[in-house]
Structure formats: C-alpha cells, structure tokens
Amino acid sequence: MSRGSLALTLALVALPALAEERPRAAFAFIVGVNQSVDPNEPALRYADDDAARYLDLFRLLGARTYLLARLDENTERLHPQAAAEASAPRWAEWQRLVDQLAHDVEQARARDLGTVIYFVYAGHGSVRNGQGYVTLEDRRLTGRDLAEGLIERVKADQAHLIVDACSSYFLAYGRGPGGQRRPLQGFSEVARLSDDGRVGLLLSTSSVRESHEWEAFQAGVFSHEVRSGLYGAADADGDGRVSYKEIAAFVERANAAIPNERFRPEVHARPPKDGQWLVELGNALEHRIEVDGREAMHLRLEDSKGVRLADFHNASGQRLWVARPIGTGPLYVRRVVDGQEYRIDAMPQVVQLAALTPQAPRVGARGAEHEAFSLIFSLPYDRQTVDTYDFRMPVLIEPAESTVPAWRRVAGWSAVGLAGASLGGGVWTTMSARGVRSGGMNGLPQAEVMRRNQRIQSLNRRSTTLYAAGAVAGAVGLGLLLWPGANAEAAPVVGPGTAGLQLGGQF
Template identity: 55%
Template sequence: MLASGAATPAAATSPASRTASFALIIGVNRGHEPDQPVLRYADDDAARYLDLFRLLGARTYLLARLDDNTRRLHPQAAAEAQDPKRAELAAAVKRLSEDIALARSRGVEAVAYVVYAGHGNVRNGEGYVSLEDGPLTAPMLSDQVVGALGADRVHLIVDACYSYFLAYSRGPGGQRRPLPEGFTRAVGLAQADNVGLLLSTSSARESHEWEAFQAGVFNHEVRSGLFGAADADGDGQVSYREIAAFVERANAAIPNDRFRPQVHARPPKGSEQLVDLRPGLERRLEVDGSKGAHYVLEDANGVRLAEFHNAPGQSLRLLRPPPRGPVFLWRVGDATEFPVPAAPDVVSLDSLSAEPVRVASRGAAHTAFQHIFTLPFGQESVAGFQFPPLSPLMPPEPGARGLWAARKPVGWSALAAGAAAAGVGLWSTLEARDLRDGITPSMSQAEAASRNRRIRSLNTRGGLLYGLGGAAALGGALLLLWPRGETVPLATASPDGAALGVAGAF
C-alpha cells in the first residue's frame, strides 16, 4: 500500500493545536452486485478528495480503480491508488492504524476521515456499501474500519444510496405499516461518541452524478465547502452546521425534490468541527464580501475544484492547490474569468484581471442541477439552519432488487417464447402453403372449399403467432438490455458546454 510521503503525523500538525489528520478514501464505480449500474465519477471523486486532504496535510490512502481519463487528470492518484477490494482495504486500515498509533504515542491528537463514493443498498434493515468483491456492511464499516483505526475522532463522509442506513436501522424486514415517531434507532456508527457523520441521503433516495461536474453532486458540494466556501464565520474551520447549511443552501433552488441532494450531518460528541482549514490557508485565494456572486474555481484541465455563491458582505478564504499549473476563477453570472497566478501564496480577487471566459455557454439548459449555487450563502444561512430531527424511514422492500435481478431469466424466457411462437407460426405458414399447392382442378368444390377454410385458419394462426412472438422477443430484449436507472438525460448542454445527465449511485 502506497502512502503519501508529503505529510507525516508531525508535518500534519495544525498551527492551532497538536492535531494530525489522516484520511482513507474509497471510490467504487463498479460494485460487487452484477445488476448495479456502473458509475462514471466515483473514481474522480476519490481522486479529488485525495488532492483536498493533501492540501490540508493529511496522511492519505486511496482505494479506487481509476479510468483512463481520471488517471490523466490526477497523476498523483494514479500513482498511489489501490484496488477497492477487501484485502486492499484491510491492508490500508492496518497501515493507517499504525500511523495513528504512532501519532498518539507522541502526544498528538489523531483525527481520521473515512470517505466513500459509490454504491449503497440496504438489506433486512441494515445498510451497506459496495467494494468490487463484496459488500462493506454497517457492522464491518463500524468495527473493521472506523473502530480499527483507533483515532481520537473519526469523520465519516459517504455519498451512496441509502447511506443513512449505515448508521440507523429499523430492524429486519422493513415493515410497511406506519410506525411511531422515533422508531428509527441508532446502530453502530451512530452510537459511537467519537464518530461524526456526513451522509448524502437522510432518506432512502438515490444519489446523483452530473457530467458538468464530472463528479457526484453531493461530493462536489462537500468539497466546495471544505475548500473554505462553507467557512461562514471566517475562523478557518468548517463545522458540521456550516457544511450542512452550505449543502442545503446550494440545492435549495432545485424545484424537483427528486434531484435535490439531501444531507444528514451529526458531529461527534464534544466537537462541532469537521475540518481545520488553517494548515492549508497559508496558500489561499481571498474573495472580498463586496464581490458576492456565483463562482467556479477550476484548473487548466477544467477540473472543478470548488464552487460557491457568497452572499453580499460574506468574505471567503479558499484553499489553493500547489503551483503546478494555471488556476482560474470563473464568475458565472457575467461569464468573466480571472486567471489566478502561481505566486504569491496569498492572492486577492481584487488584484486579478478579468478576461473573457475560455469556454462559452452553448445555450441555456434550464434543468435541475443548473439551479445549484444560485442562492447566496452567508452567516445568515448558518444561523437559520436547523439539523432535521430523526424520523422513521422506510428501507426498500426486501424483494425490490430481487425483482429487478430476475430480469435476466425473465428476459431470456421471453426471447425463448418469442422464438417458439415464431417457429409455430412458420410451421402454420408452410402448412398453409402445402395445402394450397395440393388444390387441383379435378378436386371437388366441397373439398376445395374445406381446404381454403383450413388455409385461412392456418394463415390467421401464423399471423397471430408472429405478432405474439415479436412482442415477446422485443420485451425480452428490453429486459436484458435496458440499464437500471444508470443515466437520465436532462438537457442538451450545461453552462460550460458539457453534456448533462444524472445517474443514481445505487
């Protein structure tokens, strides 16, 4: 297992306290269940989280199978990534726990982040996420990963379907009858005082990817906040209340609740802090409160590092990547771009010169995700934010996935039935042809009439069988080939010209 040589426990110490940061990041595009759709950007999310936590000086391990595009955009991640499988996970946890034990033996507080992007599901009231070769159930995640790290505090960030059920349960079965308020109960992770939770769904709904971000929507928003955009009070730290309010505000303008990412945030006992930005803020971009607008920070390859909409009077300090290439701040409203120079380390937006945007919009596509970050975020958003109370939630019916998984045998059966019907139809046609050829001038009128009735009957039967066989074959082909909610096209283009669509991260 490869680890970063850039940050040791001592090097990761915050200027405000003797605290070291560690991160275990997992991205899974193709889960262990054969009927799960293949995601496109879980590996990109993992690679970008690696870059983010390295900016904060964290010792970081990465488990993800990067595709060709992600390897080109993130060479450091490509050099370090291990396969997201059980053996590699166990090895990474062991190495990371040794790093944490070393830090704690030297009197340094250890804070660990466990980040997952990929597939999730729930079975018998118990949530799980997918590795490539098997499930990572809630008890396994609690005992073999989070608990095994031995950190003083652990922050769990998960973007996956049904992620809520990693920490909360309704018991086996998933009853359909209404249950009294408060029946949802904390299990494992939610019962650990030193564990904080930041989960992409506070109900049993799908997570989404968007090609304009080349990332999961929730992950893009969380990373944007952790770059500094969610630090509403300017103290150099992002609290659970700030990140939850930031994500909620980012999505508040989306009209359709189906496409509005939800967040469940619960800090560890005794600490509201999610991340300390101060180790990385020595190199930063400052946006004055008089410049409130919708901005996108991206690198020369078009990778979106952060996105935000600061309210009037809300100043921000954003992390900046190492000076390896150009970085651009794009003001969305007037399509203005500000090249950010590599030096000095502290750059103010006021000092930057505006240029025409490099990639012009190809037209307005008024769709769900284009409403993200249209509402400004500031201290008022945090002050007015309330953590939603726990409510009884319904896991999916135990047979729901099984019904869909049965599409393959049903599909093949339909194809076989279609072929059989077509075969019988062909026999009827050939039989009618033989009868017709057997009619001779010397045949009596009665016999000829009888044969003609038989020919009409066979032709009618053949036509019906051809129709039924074709319908059965078409239905079988659709069952076998139709993707299970993998991509839902929403419009023709995004604001930066990228094709637009969403995918459920099941």
C-alpha cells in the same frame, strides 16, 4: 510518499483551539467505487474522480491519505499522483490499507499526538434484506465491517464519516414499522456509535434517496459541494474552521433553488458529541483566494486541466477565503453570471480577486440535466444562512403498505393453496400405494396379483402427477406474491439505490 516507512512524517493539523490541547495528526481513508459487486447495477462514471479529488483536498488540508479506487484513463491523466498511489477497491486491499492506517494512527498516539481519521466513500449504496451496505468491487461493506473493521480497529481520538451513496442514511439509521427507527441488521454497530462522542456523520441522503452525478462537475453532486465547502467556502464566520453546521447549511443552500426533490440532495449531518468541527483549514489558507464580498457572486474554481475544483456563491457583504492548491499550474475563477474568468498564477500566496482583471468567457456546456443542476449555488451563502440552519432529525420512513396488486395476492394465495392440496394428494396416493404393496401377494391368484400391481402403478403415476402439479403451482404462487410490484421503488432495493440515470446516479 512511502506508506511503509516507520519514519514517515505525520501531517499535523493546526488547531486554533485551547493552548493545552495536543496537536493532531489527520488521516483520510478514501474509497471510490465505479463498479459495484452487484452484477446487475450500472457502473458509475465519476466515483473515481471524486476519490482522486478528495485525496488532493485532504492532502492540502494536511492529512495523510490512503486511496482505494480504480481510476479510468481520463482520471489517470487528470490526477497522475492519485493514479500512482491508488489501490484497487477490493477486499484484500481494503484490509491491507486498514492495517496500515491502524499502524500509523498507533504510531501517532505513541508520539503523544491527537489523532483524527476521515472515512470518505463515493460509490454504490443500497439495502438488501433489511441490511444496508456500500460496496467494493468484490464485497459489500456492512456496518460490522465499518464499525469493527475500521472505526474500532483504528483507535483514533475522533472519526468522521463522509458518504456519498444512495441510501447512505441507512449507514446509521434503520426503518421500522410505523416509521419507528431501529438499527438495520448489519448496521447496528454503526447505529450504536451514535453514542460514541468520537464519531461524526456527513451523509448525502437522510432517507431512501438517490445521490447523483453530473457531467458538468465530472463528479458526484454531493461530493463536489462538500469539497467546495471544505476548501473554505463554507467557513461563514471566517475562523479558519468548517463546522458540521456550516457544511450542512452550505450544501443545503447550494441546492435550495432546485424545484424537483429528485435532484436535490438531502444532506444528513451529525457532529461528534465531543466537538463541532469537521475540518481545520490551518496552513492550507497560507495560499488562498480572497473574495471581498462587495457584491454577491457565484464563482467557479478550475485548474489548468479543466478540473472543476469548487463552486461558491458569497452573499453581498459576505467575505470568504478559499484555499488553493499549489504546484498545479494556473487556476481559473469563473464568474458564472457572465462567464468571465480570472487567471491566478502561483504568486502571490494571497490573491485578492478584486485586484485581478477578468478575461473573455469560454463557451459553456448544455444538456438535459444541465437545466436542473445549473441552479446549484444560485442562492448566495453567508453567516446568516448558518445561523438559521437547524440540524434535522432523520426522516422517519413509513414502510410501503404493499408492493403487490390485489389481484396478484388473490391469484398467488390460490396457487399456493392449490399447491398444498396437490402435494397433500400426492402424499395420500403414495401412502395408498405402499398400503396395497404391504398387503402381501403370497397365495393370491395370478389375476389378483396383476390387478394389485396395476393398482400400485396407477397410484404411483397419480402421486407423481400431483407432486409435479403442486411444485408448479407453488412456484407460480410464490412468484405472484414475491415479485416486486409497480410501487417497489418506494422501498430500498438491491444494488445501487434507486437511481437509474447513466449520468445521474451516484449509487
């Protein structure tokens, strides 16, 4: 689809709302970054896959899409349309696409259409010098970039931020002494948007937490769960819309069985003040899979290329509908409990799973992380889960008391004190040498002149030695005091969060 044409067809989202409400045009700005601008951070494997799958999802939901991602060879084969449209996730391309998005939104507004934008990010996030950020390949994106360069630049009626990155909590909330929340430098603009009724937040962490990838999903865990819900699996009341409460309850329920909090996403959701809905499924449900809910089942939806599109686990008695992409060949729904599969072809438009005959199972994968993440979606989801879900205030983070051992503090300050004394001694000897030189040597005996010259040279050598010793002692002292201690991982660090797993970190 051409992005430069003024005659573009804006995708209209069908809103089952009040009759007088204007139809809306939806726009999705999607960014996936495997390689951070921070050079020492390990590359992610699946942020590009997440971006490509978000593009497919939002296009299915009727949104116009803009994609920044560098797809690897495997992702290009799996998602040829995304490969054809993707621009490099670099600052120049970011600016170009934001300009295009702003132009298209303004064009929709000129046609008297309501407008809603989605900013979707999968990649690296961290905090540096008290400032939170996510990254492109060549630049960190701070709160000013998001607030002024995107939200304020693109004047949509409503904006939704979906972020899967370590420490994504800091996109909206700061850390202060004693756990008092305050906006972080550079993200204060986004924090102020908490009072803007247009903006909703769906973040993969609610504190300084890691966000993970999993090779079984070939995607970020949080991103896969969000997409699963937005295909319709989170729509517990069956009204054709997914609310913030529904998606938050869906993600939390999906991970509730994981005992280790290290692997359990801690979603933070905050709806816009002028609405509770994250997406309207609209015409996407014209092609759907219906699960009648006669029994609880954990089901997995894959396409013919083996791309895992969604997981869902309905409770007994909970009926659900899941939108399905068309034109991608047959789809397969797998029953996780026994591996049996249902094949779904292009016709009919509405497929009732109970009317299909399952096929023989295929071999499942096993691995180290499999044991933890295989518990995802092991608990059934239903409307009661949503009814009992409460939006939680963000975690108040207590700053670490100290990341430097006591012996290092003593040694460090001693070295700093020695540095001060040495530098002071150097200054004193330098001034003494100048005093001797300024005393004048005219009329003095040759022996006295030689004695004074030797004195000056001796003072100069001593001052040089003292300056050098002070510099070394100062460097050693500062190194002992400032180098991170053993518990430094409890605080935000530079780069892609604190996750260090090659397959596990969605930084």
